[in-house]
Amino acid sequence: MTPLIEVLEERVRRALASRFGEAGANIDPVMRRAQDERFGDYQSNCAMGLGKRLGRNPRDVAEDIISALDVADLCEPPTCAGPGFINFRFKPSALSDRLLGIVAEDHAAGEDRLGADRTAHPEIVAVDMSSPNLAKEMHVGHLRSTVIGDCVSRLLEFQGHTVYRINHVGDWGTQFGMLVAYLGRTKPELLQNPDDLEIADLEAFYVEAKAVFDRDPEFAAESRKAVVALQGGDPITRKIWKAFCAESLRHCHQIYQRLDVTLEDRGESFYNDRLAGVVRTLRDQGLAVESDGAVCVFLDGFQTRDGQPLPMIIQKSDGGYNYSTTDLAAMQHRLDELGATIFVYVVGVTQKLHLEQLFAATRKANWATDAVRLIHLAFGSMLGKDGRPFKTRQGGTIKLKDLLDEAVIRARKVIDDQRTRGSTPDSSVPETKSSTFTSAQIDHIAETVGIAAVKYFDLCHSLGSDYKFDVDSMCSLDGNTAPYLLYAYTRIQGIGRKAGIDFNTIPTDIRLVLEHDTEIRLAKSLCRWPEVFRQSAGELRPNVLTDYLYELSKSFSLFYDRARGVRVVDARPESTRLSRLRLCDLTARTLRLGLGLLGIQTLERM
Ligand code: ARG
Numbered sequence: 001m002t003p004l005i006e007v008l009e010e011r012v013r014r015a016l017a018s019r020f021g022e023a024g025a026n027i028d029p030v031m032r033r034a035q036d037e038r039f040g041d042y043q044s045n046c047a048m049g050l051g052k053r054l055g056r057n058p059r060d061v062a063e064d065i066i067s068a069l070d071v072a073d074l075c076e077p078p079t080c081a082g083p084g085f086i087n088f089r090f091k092p093s094a095l096s097d098r099l100l101g102i103v104a105e106d107h108a109a110g111e112d113r114l115g116a117d118r119t120a121h122p123e124i125v126a127v128d129m130s131s132p133n134l135a136k137e138m139h140v141g142h143l144r145s146t147v148i149g150d151c152v153s154r155l156l157e158f159q160g161h162t163v164y165r166i167n168h169v170g171d172w173g174t175q176f177g178m179l180v181a182y183l184g185r186t187k188p189e190l191l192q193n194p195d196d197l198e199i200a201d202l203e204a205f206y207v208e209a210k211a212v213f214d215r216d217p218e219f220a221a222e223s224r225k226a227v228v229a230l231q232g233g234d235p236i237t238r239k240i241w242k243a244f245c246a247e248s249l250r251h252c253h254q255i256y257q258r259l260d261v262t263l264e265d266r267g268e269s270f271y272n273d274r275l276a277g278v279v280r281t282l283r284d285q286g287l288a289v290e291s292d293g294a295v296c297v298f299l300d301g302f303q304t305r306d307g308q309p310l311p312m313i314i315q316k317s318d319g320g321y322n323y324s325t326t327d328l329a330a331m332q333h334r335l336d337e338l339g340a341t342i343f344v345y346v347v348g349v350t351q352k353l354h355l356e357q358l359f360a361a362t363r364k365a366n367w368a369t370d371a372v373r374l375i376h377l378a379f380g381s382m383l384g385k386d387g388r389p390f391k392t393r394q395g396g397t398i399k400l401k402d403l404l405d406e407a408v409i410r411a412r413k414v415i416d417d418q419r420t421r422g423s424t425p426d427s428s429v430p431e432t433k434s435s436t437f438t439s440a441q442i443d444h445i446a447e448t449v450g451i452a453a454v455k456y457f458d459l460c461h462s463l464g465s466d467y468k469f470d471v472d473s474m475c476s477l478d479g480n481t482a483p484y485l486l487y488a489y490t491r492i493q494g495i496g497r498k499a500g501i502d503f504n505t506i507p508t509d510i511r512l513v514l515e516h517d518t519e520i521r522l523a524k525s526l527c528r529w530p531e532v533f534r535q536s537a538g539e540l541r542p543n544v545l546t547d548y549l550y551e552l553s554k555s556f557s558l559f560y561d562r563a564r565g566v567r568v569v570d571a572r573p574e575s576t577r578l579s580r581l582r583l584c585d586l587t588a589r590t591l592r593l594g595l596g597l598l599g600i601q602t603l604e605r606m
Contacts, residue, residue: 135176180237182223197244
């Protein structure tokens, strides 16, 4: 369904064309949400620029446009304000029509989209996400790429694209030589029987090995030898390497499962056989040249600090390949074999240069045509509460598992407190008592809310900025948090139970009665969903979605507020009751859909 904002834009364009001819048709209507809702819902700001260009008073231009506007089916008569803003306010009847259209559409399709559009041009998308370096357990630094990558994948899929979620794990680095060498020292018998390899604590094993590596040059040399053996295909070393990778991936997938994230492991080693080909191709194309013994690609616009050309090295002077070579091979694979035309790299902002070089090389080599979109979705760091890099007290990295556990414990406490205080954020629905839950149910609720809190907190920050991990804020029942939204959702389910109604049985064609201020405001929030979805999927910005869901929940709270809102469960006449229950239902469905796209499951009770 075309978002209302775009319907208005189109109407303004038509008015511009009728008043200003061809020149008018190309003018951007500059449609925005109204700055102040007292003036309306949307405003077009095009009259100011146009007035300037025509040498006319912008207010006159605005009045001119208004006289040519045909929006009577949607809005009250538009008004001109300030220096020449054109204000639009929707008629309740138009909101009602629209929402009923959405109900009918979803009912017919048997799927909730709530008016969210599908793309007219489905493409194949490669989302490069999570991608930890193996041999260690996942730590906090891997959360963002995983959670953001998952959300973006869900958005693109919901638009109708085919999405590959690719876990480009670092499974081929020098760290494996170190682990193999350390195993040789500590458990030499395993070198004979690599199948028996079992490591209770991979993380501790890694830390011990690293400590020896750092202080013992002889061991460092053994490690390098093991790397050569690995890359040379030595069967025992390979077997041990495989066992380490499998063990490490097992840890990762425990976390993915907990986060409800699915992805495909395709480690760096997968591209091994293609690396020589990449270098050869680029050499043949004349793009890669030898420089100081290494093979390099020089790209326009890349310079060192002192103005020297900055090469992208693709083969080191010892003949070895590197991170860039692997990424070029991966790019080729995704282009040629997956057929991807949209590439989204969900990678921290610290790798900006690497990805810029990768994209530039891919373009210059003509592997990616103009029709291919290459996107680095760069995100900032997660910091500790003190604003410093997030570390344990001893200065070590924090395991992702521990961080999730902490959030779940905190969520459980918040929910418990809430219950013992006997009030929900909305005390008119004191329906669920802790005694009605089994302990398994409470575990499930705490886990769901805790994980949701972590994800939501991550996604509600704008991507590029750093944020402070703050368990108290993210688990709070007030404010822009997952627990608040999950509560709003369960509250509505509670209203349904209290009203003794299954929302699905409300007839699809009942008219919506939109009279009370809070009803109209809620209807407007609901009508905005198609616009929000289009923007957040189009710009790959999860926080557009979180901001909206929060706003929607607040509109709902006001609507259901005892003092300022309306009666619902016992509203009279029946047509009004059904209309309000329909608004409840639409709110719940929008929340469920929106949260689902963020990768968050709703609960029926909590
Ligand atoms: N393994 C890398 C790291 O931990 C991230 C990989 C990102 N993806 C890529 N295609 N380079 O830093």
